[in-house]
Each structure stands twice: as C-alpha cells, then as structure tokens.
Amino acid sequence: MSDLATLLVQQSINxxxxxxxxxxxxxxxxxxxxxxxxxxxxxxxFVTVGAFTAFFVATRFxxxxxxxxxxxxxxxxxxxxxxxxxxxxxxxxxxxFAPLRERGDELRPLIATIGISVLLENGQLALFxxxxxxxxxxxxxxxxxxxxxxxxxQSVLVVVASMLAIGALYAFMKFTFTGKALRxxxxxxxxxxxxxxxxxxxxxxxxxxxxxxxxxxxxLIGPVLVLTPFAGATVIVKAFAIVIIGGFGNMEGTILAxxxxxxxxxxxxxxxxxxxxxxxxxxxxxxxxxxRPTGLIAERREENV
Amino acid sequence: xxxxxSPRRVAVALALAAFALIGSASHAQEKxxxxxxxxxxxxxxxxxxxxxxxxxxxxxxxxNAGAGPAxxxxxxxxxxxxxxxxxxxxxxxxxxxxxxxxxxxxxxxSDASLAIAPILEQAKxxxxxxxxxxxxxxxxxxxxxxxxxxxxDQQGTMLGRNAxxxxxxxxxxxxxxxxxxxxxxxxxxxxxxxxxxGKVLARIDFGRDVNDFTPIATRIAALGKVDVxxxxxxxxxxxxxxxxxxxxxxxxxxxxxxxxxxxIWLPWGFEQKAGPASEGYIRVVQFDPTEKRKMVxxxxxxxxxKFGAAETxxxxxxxxxxxxxxVAEAVRRGATxxxxxxxxxxxxxxxxxxxxxxxxxxxxQTSDLSVIHFVETQKDLSWKGMAW
Numbered sequence: 001m002s003d004l005a006t007l008l009v010q011q012s013i014n015x016x017x018x019x020x021x022x023x024x025x026x027x028x029x030x031x032x033x034x035x036x037x038x039x040x041x042x043x044x045x046f047v048t049v050g051a052f053t054a055f056f057v058a059t060r061f062x063x064x065x066x067x068x069x070x071x072x073x074x075x076x077x078x079x080x081x082x083x084x085x086x087x088x089x090x091x092x093x094x095x096x097f098a099p100l101r102e103r104g105d106e107l108r109p110l111i112a113t114i115g116i117s118v119l120l121e122n123g124q125l126a127l128f129x130x131x132x133x134x135x136x137x138x139x140x141x142x143x144x145x146x147x148x149x150x151x152x153x154q155s156v157l158v159v160v161a162s163m164l165a166i167g168a169l170y171a172f173m174k175f176t177f178t179g180k181a182l183r184x185x186x187x188x189x190x191x192x193x194x195x196x197x198x199x200x201x202x203x204x205x206x207x208x209x210x211x212x213x214x215x216x217x218x219x220l221i222g223p224v225l226v227l228t229p230f231a232g233a234t235v236i237v238k239a240f241a242i243v244i245i246g247g248f249g250n251m252e253g254t255i256l257a258x259x260x261x262x263x264x265x266x267x268x269x270x271x272x273x274x275x276x277x278x279x280x281x282x283x284x285x286x287x288x289x290x291x292r293p294t295g296l297i298a299e300r301r302e303e304n305v
Numbered sequence: 306x307x308x309x310x311s312p313r314r315v316a317v318a319l320a321l322a323a324f325a326l327i328g329s330a331s332h333a334q335e336k337x338x339x340x341x342x343x344x345x346x347x348x349x350x351x352x353x354x355x356x357x358x359x360x361x362x363x364x365x366x367x368x369n370a371g372a373g374p375a376x377x378x379x380x381x382x383x384x385x386x387x388x389x390x391x392x393x394x395x396x397x398x399x400x401x402x403x404x405x406x407x408x409x410x411x412x413x414x415s416d417a418s419l420a421i422a423p424i425l426e427q428a429k430x431x432x433x434x435x436x437x438x439x440x441x442x443x444x445x446x447x448x449x450x451x452x453x454x455x456x457x458d459q460q461g462t463m464l465g466r467n468a469x470x471x472x473x474x475x476x477x478x479x480x481x482x483x484x485x486x487x488x489x490x491x492x493x494x495x496x497x498x499x500x501x502x503g504k505v506l507a508r509i510d511f512g513r514d515v516n517d518f519t520p521i522a523t524r525i526a527a528l529g530k531v532d533v534x535x536x537x538x539x540x541x542x543x544x545x546x547x548x549x550x551x552x553x554x555x556x557x558x559x560x561x562x563x564x565x566x567x568x569i570w571l572p573w574g575f576e577q578k579a580g581p582a583s584e585g586y587i588r589v590v591q592f593d594p595t596e597k598r599k600m601v602x603x604x605x606x607x608x609x610x611k612f613g614a615a616e617t618x619x620x621x622x623x624x625x626x627x628x629x630x631x632v633a634e635a636v637r638r639g640a641t642x643x644x645x646x647x648x649x650x651x652x653x654x655x656x657x658x659x660x661x662x663x664x665x666x667x668x669x670q671t672s673d674l675s676v677i678h679f680v681e682t683q684k685d686l687s688w689k690g691m692a693w
Contacts, residue, residue, distance in 0.1 A: 007527045014520045021517070130351030132541045134578045143552050152552060224516045226541030230348055234514040269520035270527075275483050275510040 006148045011266040017155040019262025020162035021224065024217035025232075026239040026246070026254050027169065028210035034249030035186040035206040038106075041113040042092075043239070044232030045120035046211050049088055050081040050218020051227055052128060055135045057081070070138035078161065078219040085215020089208040092116060097207060098200065124229035137223035158220050165216060166255060169209070173251070182206060186249065241285045247295020256296050336377045338636055338646075340629070341400040343386040343393060343411030343421065350388035350539055353413035353436060353621055356572065358383060360618070360625030361410075363611055368633040377636050379629065386412050390420035397421040401428050407643045408433060410628045413621075415439030415486035422450050431647045433631065435624035438568065439485040440493075443670040449643075451650045451669040453627060453660065455677060457486060460568045460589050461493025463677060464535060467693050468494075468566060469501040472587075474532035478525050478563075479508045480546065481537040490537040490568055506531060513539070518546045522553035525563075531555065535566040540575055543567070547582040557585030569677075572619035576686040586682040587691065592620035592660045593678050595688070604659045620660065627658035 025047055032040045054077035062073030096116060100109045139153035173179040184192040185202045193199050218232070225231040242261050246253030261281055268280045288295065342361060344354035361381060369378050382404045386393035393412050400406060401424070409425055412418045413436035425432045426447045434442060434452040438460060443452050468474040477498055481487035487510065495505050506528050509521055525531060534556065536543060551559025558581050567588030576583045594605055594617050604626060608618040618626075634656055635649035654664045661676025679691035 003527065007523070010523045011520060014517075014523055017519070018517050125347065129355065130347055131355050132352060134544070136580070140548070150552060150554075221516070224545070226516070226539075226545070228348070228351065228541075234516055237514070266520040266523075269509075270524050273509065274515060274521055275512065277515070278512065 007270070010149050011270050012263060013149065013151050013155070015263030015266035016259060017151070017158060017262070018265055019259035020159050021217070021221050022235065022238055022242055022262055023255050023258030024158075024162050024165065024213065024220055025235050026242040026258055027166070027251065028213040028217070029239055030243045030246065030249055030251060030254040031169075031206055031210045031213070033243065034251070035182060036109075036203055037249075038109055039113070040210070041110075042116040042120060043210075043214055044236035045117050045124075046085055046088060046214035046232075047218040047221065047235065048124060048229060048232035049120065050085050050215030051135065051222035051225060051231060052124060052133075052218075053084040053215065054078060054081040054219030054222050055133055055227060058137075059135075074137050074139065078216060081219035082212045082216040085218070086208050086212035088215070089211025090204070092211070093204045093207040098204065101200065101203070121229050128229060130228060133227040135222045135225070135227045140223050154223060161216070161220055165213060166251075169213075170251065178202070178205070238281065241281055245285055245288050245296060247297050250295055250297050253295045253297035260296075336373075336641075337380045338377050338408070338632065338640075339404060339406045340379055340381045340632060341397075341404055341406035341409040341411075342381055342383045343396055343400070343409060343417075344383065345388035345413055345417075346383070346385035348387045348389070350414055352540065352572070353388070354383075354385065356619055356621035357413070357436075357625035359608075359612060360622040360627075361629055363607060363622075364626045364629035364633075366611075367607070368629060374633040374636040375639070377641075379632060379636075381629075382406070386417050386421075388412065388414035388417055390416045393417035394420045394424065397424050401425075401430065406430060408632060408646050410435070410625070410632075413437065414484070415442065415489070416484050418442055419485060422447055425449055429647075430643045431650060433628050433650070435628050436621070437486060438490060438570075440489050441485065443668045447669065449647055449669075451665055453631070453658075453663050453671045454624065455569065455589075455591065455674065456670060457489035457493050457568075459674060460677070461490050461535075462497050463674070463679075463693075464566055464568070464589065465494045465497030465503075466501065467679065467691075468533045468535070469498055469503050471691075471693055472533065472564060474498075474564070475503050476531050477503060477505050477533045477535060478528065478531050479505060479535055480521070481508075481510055481535075482539065482542070483510045483512055486570075487537045491535065494535045511538070511542070513542070515542065516545070518542075518549035519552070521546070522549040522555060525550065525555050526553040531563045533564050533566050537568055537570065540571055540578070543571060544575065544579045547579045547586065551582035556582070558582040569620060572621050573617055574619065576682045576688075580686075581684075583682045583686065584684050587679060590620060590678050590680055590688075591676050592618075592623035593680070593688075593690070594618055600657055601659050623659040627660050627663075630658050631656065631663065 029043050032038060057077035057080045058074045062068045062076045096112050097109055100112055137154045139157050142153035143150055181197045182202050184197060185199045189199045242257045243254055246257030265277050268277050344357045345351050346354035365379060368374055384396045384400055386396045408431045410433050415437040418434050418437040419439055419442060422432055426449050431449045435454050438457040440456050440458050443450055479491040481491040550556045555561045556563050556565050565586045569589050569591045571588060609616055635646050638649045640646040640649045650665055656663045662673045663671050664673045666672040679693045680688040681691055683689050
C-alpha cells in the first residue's frame with residue numbers, strides 16, 4: 001500500500017472510531033427528542049456519571065472485590081455503567097419529568113434539564129473532587145497492527161459495542177410491539193393514547209433507554225476523556241451538532257452524521273489542522289441548516305391536529 | 306409626630322453599638338495582610354487549584370506560627386477563577402470590592418492572568434503569579450505584576466537551544482494548546498530552533514475539548530523522521546497525546562525515535578499517568594522533590610507530615626508555598642500595605658525558596674534561571690537529571 005493510501009485508510013479508521021464515540025453520545029439525545037420533542041441539557045452529565053461508574057467499578061470493585069482481571073473488570077464496568085444510567089434516568093423521570101409532564105408545560109422540563117445538569121456536575125464535584133482521574137482501559141494498551149495501519153483493542157471494542165447497541169435499539173424500535181408503540185407516541189401522542197398505548201409509560205421508558213445509552217457511552221468514552229465532573233461537556237456540543245446534522249429525532253441520520261463528523265474531524269486534522277475542527281464541523285452544521293434543515297435523513301412527521 | 310424609643314429598641318441599639326466598637330477595636334489591634342488567591346478550582350485545570358491550596362495551607366501554618374512575620378498574620382481568601390478570563394475577571398472585581406486584599410496570588414492559566422493583571426494594576430494591588438508563562442504578563446509595562454514562573458521565552462529558549470545543541474535535533478513538530486501560553490511557548494521554541502538551523506515540519510494546535518489524539522499522532526507519523534516534539538498542554542491532554550504518539554510508534558515510549566519535550570506545565574506524577582508512553586520524555590522542571598537542598602528536604606518533610614507519608618509535593622504545591630513565603634518575606638522587610646509590598650518585591654534579589662532563588666527584574670519577572678532543571682523519563686518512569 002502506498003504512503004497516501006495507508007494514510008487515508010488510517011485516518012478513516014480513526015474517524016470511524018471517533019464517529020462511533022459521538023454516535024453513542026448522540027443517540028440518547030436524538031431518542032429523547034424524537035419521542036418527547038425535548039432537548040436534554042443534562043445528557044452530558046449522564047455520560048459523565050457513566051464514565052465515573054465504569055471507572056470505580058473497573059478499578060476498584062470488579063478488580064479488588066470480585067477479583068476479576070483488568071479486561072473482564074472493564075467489560076463488567078460497561079454493563080454496570082449502562083445500568084447506572086438506566087437507574088438515574090428512572091429516578092430523574094419519576095422525580096422531575098413525570099410531575100412536570102402532568103402540568104402540561106413544555107418549557108419547565110427543558111429548564112429542569114439545565115437544573116439537573118448543574119446538580120449532577122456539582123454533586124460529582126463534591127463526591128470526586130476536581131482533579132482528573134486517570135481511567136485507562138486495558139484494551140487501549142493492545143495495539144493491533146495490519147501492515148502499517150494500526151488501531152487499538154479499545155477502538156475495536158467501541159466500534160463493536162456501538163454496532164451492537166445501535167442494532168439492538170434498531171431491532172427494538174422496528175420489530176417489537178413496545179418499540180412500535182414508542183414510534184407511534186413520537187408521531188402522535190394523543191392518537192397513540194386512543195389506541196390503548198400508555199404514552200407516559202413509554203416516555204419514561206425512552207428516558208431510561210436514552211440514559212442507559214449515555215451511561216454506556218460514558219464507560220466507552222471514559223478512557224479517552226480527561227475524567228473530571230465536567231468531562232461530558234467536551235463531547236456534548238459535538239453531539240448536539242450531530243443530532244442537528246442527522247435530523248432531530250432521526251436515529252439513522254444521527255448514526256450517519258456521527259460517523260461523517262468523525263471522519264471529517266480526522267481528515268481536518270490531517271489536511272487543515274486540528275485547531276480548525278470546530279470551525280469545519282459547525283460550518284457543516286450551518287450549511288445543513290440552510291440547505292437541508294430536516295437533516296441528512298428527513299423523517300416524515302405528521303403535525304398533531 | 307413624637308416617637309419615643311421603647312426600652313427594647315434602646316437595648317438593641319446599645320448592643321449593636323457595643324459590637325461595632327468591639328469589632329473596630331479588634332481590627333485596630335490585629336495586624337493583618339489580606340491575600341486574595343485566585344485559582345482554578347473547577348474545570349480541567351482544577352488540579353492546579355487543589356494542589357495550590359495545599360501549598361498555601363502548609364505555608365500559612367508556618368509563617369503565621371507564633372507572632373507571624375513582623376507581627377502580622379497573613380489572611381487568605383480563596384476564589385475559583387476556573388482558568389477562564391471571564392470568570393477570573395468577575396472574581397477579581399468581587400474580591401477587590403469585598404475582601405480588599407493587599408495582594409493577589411494567581412492565576413495559573415495565562416489567559417486568566419492576562420485578564421486580571423490590568424484590573425489589579427488599576428487598583429494598585431500587586432499580583433504575584435506563579436504559574437503563567439505568557440510573555441505579555443511581564444512585558445506589558447505593569448508596575449504591580451510579579452512572576453516567579455519562567456516565561457515562555459525563558460523556557461522555550463532553553464528548550465530550543467538544548468534540542469538543537471545537546472540532542473542534535475534538526476526537525477521538530479510543535480504541539481500546543483490554543484491559548485496565549487501555548488502559542489507563546491511554541492513561537493519561542495520555533496524562533497530559537499530555526500535560528501540555530503533546525504526545521505519545523507508542522508505546527509499543530511488543539512483546543513481543550515479535544516479528547517482523541519490519534520488523528521494528530523497519525524498525521525505526525527506520516528511526516529517522516531521527526532527528531533523532537535515540543536508539547537505544551539495541560540496534564541490530562543498531554544497524557545492522552547503521549548499515549549497516542551506511542552501507539553503510532555512516533556515516540557521512544559512506543560518504539561519510535563522522536564523525543565517529546567515539555568515545559569514546567571506538567572506536574573510530578575505525569576509519568577505514572579502516561580505510563581510507558583512517557584519513556585524518553587524530556588522536560589523542564591522548576592521544582593525537583595529529589596533535590597538535596599535543605600529548603601527542599603524541609604518542605605518535603607513538612608508536606609508529608611501534613612498530607613500523608615506517601616505524598617510527594619509537585620511544582621504546583623511548591624509554587625503556591627513559595628508565593629506565601631515571598632509575601633511573608635516582604636512583610637518581614639517592612640511591607641504593611643499594597644504599595645509597600647510592591648516596593649519590597651521590586652527590591653528582592655536572591656531570596657531562597659523551594660523552587661530556587663527569586664530575583665525580580667525591573668519588569669517584575671524572576672530572572673534567576675538557576676531554578677530550571679531538565680529531566681528525562683526513564684524506562685521505570687523515574688527521572689534522570691540532564692546535565693544541561
């Protein structure tokens with residue numbers, strides 16, 4: 001393989017890996033918007049909670065209490081982070097979102113997400129302190145080389161875990177009754193209610209699924225982040241951009257946009273300079289808003305009557 | 306209308322008056338130097354604030370013991386300036402208004418320090434800085450700014466010259482965060498290195514929100530033979546960067562040939578976080594906890610007694626500790642207010658602290674570069690002093 005071809009393949013691999021990380025963060029956002037028409041500003045903090053959960057499980061509980069090896073401990077930590085995200089989502093829905101939904105106000109839940117974000121950030125700051133934690137995945141130490149192209153075990157894990165999570169979510173939404181009901185609620189909550197579907201239950205379920213995905217994303221992205229209580233904030237702006245580029249509430253669009261942004265970032269670093277990453281991504285976002293405001297893949301939505 | 310004060314009202318008024326009198330009397334008796342401390346306590350640079358506070362607490366215990374310097378007590382108020390120009394500006398205004406400090410210590414990040422310097426200059430309150438390297442801080446004509454941290458010029462000049470002369474480096478790629486300090490360090494290195502005959506193959510900057518450095522490492526790997534990689538970033542990102550460069554087999558820690566060079570930004574313990582990727586990393590340090598000077602061994606012992614036997618102080622602990630020692634020294638030399646503190650600082654020459662000897666030049670910059678050492682990370686992640 002020529003030098004140029006090697007470089008193109010290597011940066012494409014880097015981009016897909018980065019894109020998968022973004023997709024894992026962005027999917028929860030788009031899911032909540034798709035079903036509830038609501039932006040969750042606390043999503044970054046759910047990711048951080050997942051990262052801290054995975055860190056403490058992988059480095060303390062699973063290794064020292066359960067006696068697992070590093071690799072097994074990290075894998076266990078991903079599932080526990082997913083569970084922690086789900087429990088957090090359940091709690092937040094029960095305590096904050098459900099009571100606010102009952103009042104029928106659209107603005108308050110939005111503001112509540114900002115409150116939850118501040119609460120989670122400062123809670124974690126009080127618990128863990130501000131000094132960054134060094135979260136190293138054992139898979140990141142394994143470098144796989146195919147000729148001159150390389151990637152780490154962590155990249156493989158992230159891509160595989162993303163694909164599995166996306167596949168499971170996709171299958172759930174397309175082929176299960178609950179998934180179909182959830183899509184029905186996202187299209188028309190009132191009519192779905194008339195068909196015997198319980199919209200409140202499904203909205204709660206959406207928050208739990210999205211939070212679980214955020215927790216899992218935190219576990220996967222944790223070994224890349226500088227892990228502080230504010231770590232999630234470094235990826236959330238990019239995740240919002242991806243959700244907009246992909247089409248608000250559109251899963252397929254989010255996946256496509258996430259991978260596209262990852263690849264664009266890798267090639268921006270190569271040919272323009274890493275300092276221009278944000279400029280390029282947000283110019284793309286503006287172009288999309290002007291040229292194709294519905295996103296990469298537009299989803300047909302009927303207006304509620 | 307005739308209002309007769311009730312006995313209850315009179316009693317309350319008398320009590321308040323008594324409290325006010327007692328308060329003012331105790332103020333008059335208590336000789337205090339108020340020190341405002343602005344540090345990042347939140348955000349990615351918060352490790353500066355946490356470690357800085359440790360150094361200050363230890364120094365305060367020592368200098369305030371007994372009667373205190375010249376009978377004065379140093380009174381400190383900490384504020385979170387978050388390494389952010391905006392937050393630092395708001396914070397320093399509030400501190401000036403409410404705490405009325407005689408002197409301010411801080412900030413660590415150059416952008417924040419540059420933001421508060423003109424405000425303190427206008428208020429005629431000295432700023433003692435121990436962590437910012439942006440050249441402009443002491444090159445803008447401020448009369449109330451003093452810095453005990455080597456500037457980007459001082460560090461970059463030595464790094465650039467030694468890379469060319471001692472390491473025989475002829476090619477370099479500059480890696481730096483997009484801040485005043487990052488740019489200044491990179492510019493200085495480039496100026497000195499290219500003037501000596503070296504060639505800079507690429508300048509790669511990055512924002513503080515960059516998490517994955519693999520694309521950057523890939524780009525460097527594709528540039529061909531690179532001798533040195535001067536790197537200027539905060540610890541968390543530099544750890545990830547070193548690991549990505551090792552995975553791409555660019556640096557010695559990953560089986561490559563390039564040597565990463567670093568500034569004083571990285572604290573003690575960086576090697577343990579970066580792991581084998583940091584092997585061969587050469588960097589400037591201003592505080593070496595293995596130094597045998599009595600001042601350093603005493604500081605190490607006191608630090609361990611207070612914070613735990615397993616703890617080793619970092620340069621951030623040491624800088625903060627030194628800042629308080631210098632304020633105490635100025636008070637011992639007769640300083641009683643902001644103006645006299647400024648005056649005593651401007652005359653300080655060869656004052657020994659843990660990070661070396663401090664001699665302020667006419668611009669308020671420490672000029673004694675005996676404080677700078679070079680160390681190389683070994684395979685077992687220990688330091689080897691470079692005889693440069």
